[in-house]
Amino acid sequence: MQEYKINFDDALARHYAAAMFDIDGTLIGTGAYEFSSNVVEALAALSMKIPLAICSGRRLEGLIEMMEPFFAAAPDRKKAQKNWVLFLENGSMGLRFNPATAEYEKFYQINWPHDTLSMEEVYRDLQRKLPAIFDKVMFRMNECNIGMYVPNRDHYTKKELGTITAALAMGACEALAGFEGHEQVKVIDSGVAAHIIPVDGDKDRGIREFAGILRDERTITIGLEAREILIIGDQPCQGCNDEKLLEGKWGTPFTAEHINPGQHYPIPIFNENGEVLTGPEATLSLLRRVNWSPSMGP
16 A cells, blocks of 8 residues: 555646546545535636546536536636536547537547447347346437446445446446447446447547647647546446546546556545545545646646
8 A cells, every 4th residue: 555655645746737537436426416515616616727627428418417516606607617628428529618609519529330330229139138137227329329327326335336237237248249340339337337338439538638628729738648637537447437537548547436456547545644535535635635737727
């Protein structure tokens, strides 16, 4: 654990120009559906200083509505909206705010590979092959992916949810293996849902797109590996939906939950007493101590 603490101290000493967040387990605790007032207050204030991004498995309608507390709490609503970039469907789609229209508009999308793999056929096959858990799960064809969601998730413990979504992910992998063109998509498990997504539509795509906006539109100095972007997620394990967000190829990723033994990234979050923190508490603790670079700001 001492090695992790050294990594944390080194990363905390850096200066960051922007931040990107996962939602569940990172900004929202287990069993909750809304941001706490402490999270809203902290991120509304931060949105006045630096560019921020959300990278979530959620769809457009749900995420825009979910972001409203941050905009409403910000001293300057339009500045907050401009500073927040939204990455949906696990990074397959990006939205940024257009002040002229006062709307969030799509600036890229990684489509499901319809030409070689039928989303409709995969969808029907999942319902046919996963009858044992279908009654506990809602299947949905999203714009870029297929989502498998656990309704009323607050009725389950975190372990129970994880068991259901792990079974969904495994069943989806087995079902996909029978389709030609299956290598163009992959299955990820968030612990509260499972998704089948385009291979290049994962959360690391969101990091790269965000870095491009910072360099090209905000004229912020961002290196090739984009270490100037602070990233916080909670599930870096293989096959989980934060695996690519937190693997460390781009950005400086911190974990608000799991630690991958023997790996430099993601970096666990410690408090001032050297104790490892998790969940929204970890995120808020880190944000209070980070060095933000005014010279890199928007």
